[in-house]
Amino acid sequence: MVTVHDVARVAGVSISTVSRALAAPERVAAATRARVQAAADALGYVPNRAASGLRAGRTSAVGLVVPDLENPYFASVTKGVQARARAAGLAVFVVDAEEDPHLEADLVASLAPQTDGLLLCSPRQDDAAVRDAAGRARVVLVNREVAGVPSVCTDHARGTELAIEHLRALGHARVAVVGGPERSWSQERRADGVRRAVERFDDLDVVELGAYRPHVDGGYSAADAAVATGATAVLAFNDLQALGLVRRLAGRGIRVPDDVSVVGCDDTFVAGLAATPLTTVRTDLRGMGATAVDLLADLLRPGNEPEAPRVVLPAELVVRASTADAPRVLVPSPAVAP
Amino acid sequence: MVTVHDVARVAGVSISTVSRALAAPERVAAATRARVQAAADALGYVPNRAASGLRAGRTSAVGLVVPDLENPYFASVTKGVQARARAAGLAVFVVDAEEDPHLEADLVASLAPQTDGLLLCSPRQDDAAVRDAAGRARVVLVNREVAGVPSVCTDHARGTELAIEHLRALGHARVAVVGGPERSWSQERRADGVRRAVERFDDLDVVELGAYRPHVDGGYSAADAAVATGATAVLAFNDLQALGLVRRLAGRGIRVPDDVSVVGCDDTFVAGLAATPLTTVRTDLRGMGATAVDLLADLLRPGNEPEAPRVVLPAELVVRASTADAPRVLVPSPAVAP
DNA sequence: TTGTAGGCGTTATCAT
DNA sequence: ATGATAACGCCTACAA
Numbered sequence: 019m020v021t022v023h024d025v026a027r028v029a030g031v032s033i034s035t036v037s038r039a040l041a042a043p044e045r046v047a048a049a050t051r052a053r054v055q056a057a058a059d060a061l062g063y064v065p066n067r068a069a070s071g072l073r074a075g076r077t078s079a080v081g082l083v084v085p086d087l088e089n090p091y092f093a094s095v096t097k098g099v100q101a102r103a104r105a106a107g108l109a110v111f112v113v114d115a116e117e118d119p120h121l122e123a124d125l126v127a128s129l130a131p132q133t134d135g136l137l138l139c140s141p142r143q144d145d146a147a148v149r150d151a152a153g154r155a156r157v158v159l160v161n162r163e164v165a166g167v168p169s170v171c172t173d174h175a176r177g178t179e180l181a182i183e184h185l186r187a188l189g190h191a192r193v194a195v196v197g198g199p200e201r202s203w204s205q206e207r208r209a210d211g212v213r214r215a216v217e218r219f220d221d222l223d224v225v226e227l228g229a230y231r232p233h234v235d236g237g238y239s240a241a242d243a244a245v246a247t248g249a250t251a252v253l254a255f256n257d258l259q260a261l262g263l264v265r266r267l268a269g270r271g272i273r274v275p276d277d278v279s280v281v282g283c284d285d286t287f288v289a290g291l292a293a294t295p296l297t298t299v300r301t302d303l304r305g306m307g308a309t310a311v312d313l314l315a316d317l318l319r320p321g322n323e324p325e326a327p328r329v330v331l332p333a334e335l336v337v338r339a340s341t342a343d344a345p346r347v348l349v350p351s352p353a354v355a356p
Numbered sequence: 357m358v359t360v361h362d363v364a365r366v367a368g369v370s371i372s373t374v375s376r377a378l379a380a381p382e383r384v385a386a387a388t389r390a391r392v393q394a395a396a397d398a399l400g401y402v403p404n405r406a407a408s409g410l411r412a413g414r415t416s417a418v419g420l421v422v423p424d425l426e427n428p429y430f431a432s433v434t435k436g437v438q439a440r441a442r443a444a445g446l447a448v449f450v451v452d453a454e455e456d457p458h459l460e461a462d463l464v465a466s467l468a469p470q471t472d473g474l475l476l477c478s479p480r481q482d483d484a485a486v487r488d489a490a491g492r493a494r495v496v497l498v499n500r501e502v503a504g505v506p507s508v509c510t511d512h513a514r515g516t517e518l519a520i521e522h523l524r525a526l527g528h529a530r531v532a533v534v535g536g537p538e539r540s541w542s543q544e545r546r547a548d549g550v551r552r553a554v555e556r557f558d559d560l561d562v563v564e565l566g567a568y569r570p571h572v573d574g575g576y577s578a579a580d581a582a583v584a585t586g587a588t589a590v591l592a593f594n595d596l597q598a599l600g601l602v603r604r605l606a607g608r609g610i611r612v613p614d615d616v617s618v619v620g621c622d623d624t625f626v627a628g629l630a631a632t633p634l635t636t637v638r639t640d641l642r643g644m645g646a647t648a649v650d651l652l653a654d655l656l657r658p659g660n661e662p663e664a665p666r667v668v669l670p671a672e673l674v675v676r677a678s679t680a681d682a683p684r685v686l687v688p689s690p691a692v693a694p
Numbered sequence: 695t696t697g698t699a700g701g702c703g704t705t706a707t708c709a710t
Numbered sequence: 711a712t713g714a715t716a717a718c719g720c721c722t723a724c725a726a
Contacts, residue, residue: 019413021703032713037705047711064469068410069703072718075357077406079449087435088428088625097425100452104463109470111417112450114438125442131357131402132447234629261629268631287426291572291599292630293606359719370697375721385695407719410702 020063029057040065079109080314081129081155082137085117089233090286091256091303092139095160098307099137106315108134119143123150130155135314137307138162141202158314160306162203168317168326170309174204177299177333178211181253181281182224184297184335189344190251190279192223194244196237196263198255200229205255225249230259237262245270250278250344257282257289260296264340275342285336295338306331358401367395378403417447418652419467419493420475423455427571428624429594429641430477433498436645437475444653446472457481461488468493473652475645476500479540496652498644500541506655506664508647512542515637515671516549519591519619520562522635522673527682528589528617530561532582534575534601536593538567543593563587568597575600583608588616588682595620595627598634602678613680623674633676644669 022033029036031050039046039054046054057063071077082099084092096112103110111129115122119142129136135156140148148164151157159169178195185193195212198205209226216224225247230236237259244252244263254260260282264274274280274294282289282298289296309329316322360371367374369388377384377392384392395401409415420437422430434450441448449467453460457480467474473494478486486502489495497507516533523531533550536543547564554562563585568574575597582590582601592598598620602612612618612632620627620636627634647667654660 019703022705023703033703034705034714035712038712041705045711050711066410066703067470068406068415069718070705071406072404072410072702072720073704073706075718087425087438088431090426090428090431093426093428093431096450097452100425100450101454104451109449109467110451111447112434112438113442113448114435116439128402129447132405258629265629265631288626288629291596291626293603294631357719360721361719371720372698372722373696376696379721383695388695404719407702408721410704410718411720411722413702 019066020061021066022063024061025054025057025063028061029054076134076318077132078107079111079133080135080137080311081111081113081126081133082139083113083115083122083125083129084139085115085122085141087112087114089258090288091284094286094303095139095307095310098304099311100307101304102308102311106311108311108315117142119147123147126151127154134318137310137314141204142199144201156314156317158310158317160310163328166326168313168328170306170313170329170331172204172301172306173330173333174207175211175214177283177301177335178208178253179215179218180333180335181283181297181299182212182215182219182222184337184341185251185253185279185281186219186222188251188279188341190249191221191344192225192247192249193251193253194225194227194247194249195253196227196240196244196255196259197229198232198236198259202232205229208255223249230255232256232259234258234262234265237264238266241266241270245272245278251281251341252278253281254283256284257286257296257298260298260340261288261292264292264294264296275340277345279341279344281341289336289338294340297338297341298336300334300336301331357404358399359404360401362399363392363395363401366399367392414472414656415470416445417449417471418473418475418649419449419451419464419471420477421451421453421460421463421467422477423453423460423479425450425452427596428626429622432624432641433477433645433648436642437649438645439642440646440649444649446649446653455480457485461485464489465492472656475648475652479542480537482539494652494655496648496655498648501666504664506651506666508644508651508667508669510542510639510644511668511671512545513549513552515621515639515673516546516591517553517556518671518673519621519635519637520550520553520557520560522675522679523589523591523617523619524557524560526589526617526679528587529559529682530563530585530587531589531591532563532565532585532587533591534565534578534582534593534597535567536570536574536597540570543567546593561587568593570594570597572596572600572603575602576604579604579608583610583616589619589679590616591619592621594622595624595634595636598636598678599626599630602630602632602634613678615683617679617682619679627674627676632678635676635679636674638672638674639669 026033139160161171230240282296285300289298364371477498499509568578620634623638627636
């Protein structure tokens with residue numbers, strides 16, 4: 019390993035000059051600076067981050083905690099975080115909490131001391147756990163809000179409203195809304211959106227269905243309940259759920275969008291993947307990750323301790339093939355097998 | 357920040373005793389150990405990794421470089437890496453190289469000095485670049501082989517053979533194989549598999565199609581060429597490509613699997629997502645990531661410098677709805693519009 | 695069994 | 711403008 023000492027020896031200066039020449043070039047004579055630079059290049063000197071971090075009391079690393087890396091939602095957020103962090107000179111420790119709040123708490127505790135700050139995607143964790151995390155490290159929440167903790171999230175209420183508005187415009191008179199995990203933050207924001215839509219449109223019937231897993235299987239399970247409500251359109255909790263819905267419907271011979279329209283949420287890459295691309299509520303997920311890094315970087319700037327900012331990113335509707343005009347006749351419930 | 361000094365003061369011992377009590381409990385009197393432990397717990401002491409790393413000359417962190425985190429293939433590998441690394445006490449820096457070999461080289465160079473080793477998913481990088489990386493750090497390759505560098509990969513040739521065997525068993529007489537990126541390692545292994553299958557089955561016609569992007573759009577673009585060959589079955593480079601194929605075929609009114617069978621590759625979670633779940637060649641992607649960590653951890657164990665091991669994981673076929681008996685009649689090429 | 699002391703590589707302070 | 715030195719927190723010979 020090449021150290022400042024090696025560079026100093028080759029350049030014929032002291033280690034302090036080397037350090038300065040590299041960190042604050044203007045405080046060193048041009049000729050000296052050039053010699054140091056040359057020596058450093060020749061030797062392939064790279065500062066040891068552990069050492070400078072030890073000295074400076076920071077690590078230049080941040081931690082990102084997500085519930086599931088295989089969920090395309092978090093994959094995109096991670097991608098955004100990663101790109102912006104690189105630009106900001108921060109390394110990113112990524113950990114997958116396996117959708118387990120306990121594991122997540124452990125990870126936060128072990129990650130906190132070895133990073134300058136944490137980015138948390140914690141849809142299920144309760145407020146107390148999040149506050150505890152915020153007490154251990156600088157924390158920025160992603161798609162979650164807790165009083166006093168900086169956060170970036172999507173305007174889910176508005177997104178939900180947009181989706182319902184869209185379905186109403188297509189002539190749907192009854193819309194089923196499939197719920198996500200009960201205690202999840204975005205589930206509650208979505209409920210706000212439903213409430214607002216219900217208040218605005220008295221010609222529209224919105225039926226909320228109980229909690230289903232925010233994965234393909236959840237949608238698969240919710241499909242029958244959705245159809246049984248007599249709704250001609252279904253709003254899923256996310257894109258994966260929407261795909262599960264479509265699949266179960268197809269299995270029952272119910273066509274999307276001819277018989278039933280389906281709307282997803284998040285516009286993850288899977289929305290455009292299926293044979294019938296999903297109409298969905300879009301959020302800039304990479305942008306969300308990038309913004310979270312910006313917030314954290316601000317917090318880390320020495321002397322900065324601003325009031326916990328809350329950024330709310332807009333939601334917009336992306337119309338694709340999975341929604342169409344409401345059918346003239348309701349889908350008949352298939353006869354119960356004898 | 358709580359340091360050994362704080363713990364030592366509270367426990368009424370010296371810092372070396374604290375260090376020992378925590379690292380080598382058996383070398384400290386039981387009573388002393390208990391007092392130290394109590395003090396450490398009370399204060400919430402956590403060793404500073406920068407400091408111990410500096411001292412020990414290692415970081416206890418590894419780097420994982422992937423071309424695209426949003427690609428479900430790498431998402432799964434990352435998940436596997438992450439879980440096993442946690443178990444091994446290693447933190448993981450994850451970086452996304454955005455499918456750019458130059459960026460990837462930069463990332464490797466900047467990651468190498470701040471980690472104990474690197475896990476590289478570099479399908480496109482040429483051998484020289486990989487060897488250069490291996491010169492800068494301990495490296496384990498994932499799904500790639502380069503002489504002298506430890507690696508974990510899938511038996512693509514066998515997987516390809518299995519897929520073709522399956523299609524032949526269904527009565528398909530002509531199979532189109534869609535190529536992935538030309539210079540990719542797995543593309544060449546797959547070509548080996550095709551060669552072997554061709555040798556084995558003289559009643560089978562295998563048509564290889566040129567390079568297409570290993571994404572949905574690549575499959576979408578390859579579909580027409582595949583149909584034009586008169587093949588009744590298509591083997592895609594990966595699951596995403598297979599989904600793109602299905603979608604374009606559906607757009608042309610060609611049904612999967614009734615008219616054309618489609619086989620994916622990798623069994624990423626998207627394979628089970630579509631309305632017509634994909635028959636695909638399965639590899640344990642998380643296991644691959646986990647194995648890569650094991651290999652790297654072995655390499656890191658002091659004194660160990662084994663001959664670069666190469667682990668080849670088996671490929672197996674998962675049959676789902678996207679493959680069926682060959683149709684009696686070939687799909688007629690739709691008449692060219694006047 | 696326990697304590698003392700030195701050094702890992704860097705940077706900041708203080709002299710020169 | 712440059713150099714000597716101390717200190718960040720930890721670990722470990724070595725001494726007691």
